[in-house]
Ligand code: ZN
């Protein structure tokens with residue numbers, strides 16, 4: 110029986126799960142795979158699932174979809190909006206939403222597997238479908254690798270993946286070379302000396318230290334990075350204190366840093382650390398700040414030849430105008446660990462999920478930033494159609510570039 114992809118997507122959307130907690134999602138994946146008669150193993154890298162579709166001689170193509178949701182309260186107003194909650198790593202109860210569209214990725218990969226499993230006369234080779242946990246932690250692909258994914262399943266000749274994005278539905282964004290930025294996530298603890306809010310002179314105030322640090326950090330990119338280069342310094346979390354009249358002992362900042370390559374990474378990291386230490390010094394801190402790297406993601410670099418093949422196939426299927434170079438995205442991905450560790454080429458593309466009319470209107474009015482919700486927004490809501498169908502087609506078309514083209518019966 111054919112999979113009802115719309116129902117599958119809506120079910121996943123209603124039931125998002127936080128990183129490394131994707132047990133229900135993995136259950137939906139394995140139940141669907143079982144229905145298709147495709148062999149799989151679960152619990153790879155904690156909650157990951159790997160399915161293998163062998164069909165004679167030929168290359169091994171990895172198709173990867175990530176599965177996790179985010180601690181975001183959905184505000185789309187959709188009939189199938191999530192009201193789910195979860196418990197985050199700090200033990201807090203948080204709302205959960207598929208605000209990055211990973212539910213669309215899972216749906217598209219299952220749809221592609223169904224199509225490929227039903228058309229084995231058209232292609233030969235092996236498809237390894239990787240349903241990866243915890244992309245949002247930047248930790249899921251590494252967890253699967255640590256769990257022996259390369260020893261337990263055929264190693265890839267190519268790794269293919271995709272991400273739904275706020276481009277018009279029907280448009281593909283892909284480029285050779287650096288497609289997405291490298292990033293580091295840092296937790297910085299600024300140590301002061303606590304005391305009574307009425308006696309600031311007897312304290313070392315970490316709140317003021319944090320405020321000065323945050324403002325000064327914004328000069329790293331604006332004053333110390335060549336304007337022709339790309340880098341981002343974001344302070345996404347600030348925590349200090351519990352009450353009006355208590356100066357706390359410490360403040361905690363969480364930073365997200367983005368860059369296209371290792372050279373810029375070194376440059377920005379060195380300057381960020383210098384500012385943090387210097388501001389603590391300027392405040393008279395007795396203990397230097399503690400800086401911990403929570404995660405490091407490499408740049409997502411698309412193989413030039415493999416990307417040319419996939420782009421050409423997309424152009425043949427969808428027309429020249431439907432395939433654009435979106436430039437480097439300053440978001441980051443952990444998909445490339447699979448390709449890097451296996452020394453295989455990677456092609457990672459974006460596909461649009463925005464109503465094309467809405468997008469055209471926002472573009473004409475110059476209000477794209479305001480009116481088109483991006484990934485991680487509480488309003489992020491890809492249109493169901495043709496986003497689902499395109500997501501399936503994309504994977505089938507790209508995979509068949511390696512597995513024998515046959516007839517690409519795409520829309
Ligand atoms: Zn995301």
Ligand code: ZN
Nearest residue numbers: 209211244272
């Ligand atoms: Zn994502």
